Amino acid sequence: MQNRLRGACLLLSGGVDSALTASMLLDEGAEVAALFIDYGQPAADAERSASCDIARTMNLPWRDLTVRGLLVQAAGEIPGRNDLLIASASACFPHHDVALGVHAGTGYPDCSPAHRQAWQQLLDVQHGGTTRLLTPLIDLTKGEVFALAARAGLPLDKTHSCESSNQPCGTCRSCKDRESIVARA
Template identity: 35%
Template sequence: MEQQSVARLKEIIGIPVDEIRVAPLRSYGPGELIGRNAFLIFSAALLGRCDSGGIAIGIHSGTPYYDCSPDFTQKIDALIQQCSDGRLSVMAPFVHWSKDDVYSYFLSKGIPLKETYSCEAGSSPPCGRCASCLDRARLECSQKGASSV
């Protein structure tokens, strides 16, 4: 589901995206996947076609996960810059934004929420019970309430 969402959003937003496939050795449920964002960033640096420029990640504030924090972003950026002799950097434009702020930004740019995916269980359809699904349901309800006023 996440892969399909990225494919649709790259067309809508008009950004290049490299796909790297990795098969897990075990399955995971909802909640924190320790090291996930660090893994994704280092995989992009090692396996992606980015010799220079930025590696963007869409983390936002308001989660209990360390790898969604400004401290993580600062440290991983320093590591990527050091490992690439300054050719690469990590960009996390939403790291200080709440999920509500990100949601409002997407709406203001005309990016349909239905094209996004954020279920921690990775299920299809989304589980409806994890923190990401509950956040999404809350945002969709608040948007429906605002649009009916």
């Protein structure tokens, strides 16, 4: 393909999923630029700090984008969130691949292979087939993601998982996933 840049814009939220995605892309030799999006999520401050720390640890260029006006509930599914993230990455980094750390097991439509395929078609229309949507974790469960992240030696202490607040709340889905996986490890 002509004018194909090999860079990838990774949506780096500062959680384990996006950190592992970064590590996998770097292992494949991709040039990765990190994008953090503050869309008004309750844990935005902790996520921003974790995202920045992880980018620094991995030597990734880091940018942030602030989006206001969404009504974000305390935790759980945010319908259309990944649409917002992918569209923002595509607009902020045209001619880059877009990488997103979605994984299996959530049941959310915007984490599904069908969603990935539909977005790939849209990116093909927009960028003439030069932009891939990279979702290397899409078939992995959360437990498998944690196991791979631990095996890769990722700085898990730098990640932030809680969806509800800047301190782990202990009750949201992400806190429970993290606790149960750490307890089994």
